[in-house]
Amino acid sequence: MNVTEVQWERLLPAEFRAAQSQFPVVYLPLGTVEWHGEHNALGLDALKAHQLCVLAAQQGGGIVHPPVYGGMGGLDMPATVVMEGEYEWDNHLLRPWLEKLCSEFMRQGFRAIIMLTGHYGHNQQITVREVGARMTERLQIPVLGTPEYWLAQDAGYLGDHAGIGETSLLMHLHPDLVAIERIRADPDYGKTDAIEKGSTAALGQRYTDVIVSRLATVSRAMLTWDEATRAAFVRAERALISAQVRGWRMDQPWAAWRKAFDGELTHYGKYLAAGQFEQIERMAAQCI
């Protein structure tokens, strides 16, 4: 099988030069090591984000940086690294690290950056999107920072933790890293047979196809955005961040998300892929 090599660390310099000059987009997958039930590998978040980026780059072009493990939040469970608190405003580690990486990507000649986080800690989501908006303005190239599930909400994946969505994605992306029958020994995730019965590689493939094709579409578009389009993109991303932060200040942390996932407000991926940034702003306004 002749599969295009897109992983930065596996490319030889001539291959890197060719891939970059053809399509100067870089993907940065983010995740962490965290308990994902007895049935899933501990690195699920980063493994998932990385493989989705690889598939997107193979489909649409671009180069995939190795995943960054470690982020904000994480369960109080074994084999879980928590670098910073889930519900803290402080962020001293992830943000500067991501900002420095973005600057380096630009210095190395990339003209668009996509940070895809497979870990959905509350503040992780805010921080990653904030870094994207801020670095878009600072570097004057488009930088998108989003959890992968935001691109598949209208396909039915609203994000979970080791539930049907994530387990199905891992079943499709890394089938050898799921042992679904072991969930029966898990007092939390195996309490009912819902996850065991509901998780399938086919569902994971459905979510994957939506996410990958949107990433490929968005990356292609990002290379063509002019200054006005970048500004509209930043306004939309900031509106989402604002909704998330204000929801958190006024109510429990996930308040704005709950509304965002309600009915009509699940079209972020579609709007982003179509460059309909005013729609995203409108959507954000309805979240709070």
Ligand SMILES: [Zn+2]
């Ligand atoms: Zn996860």
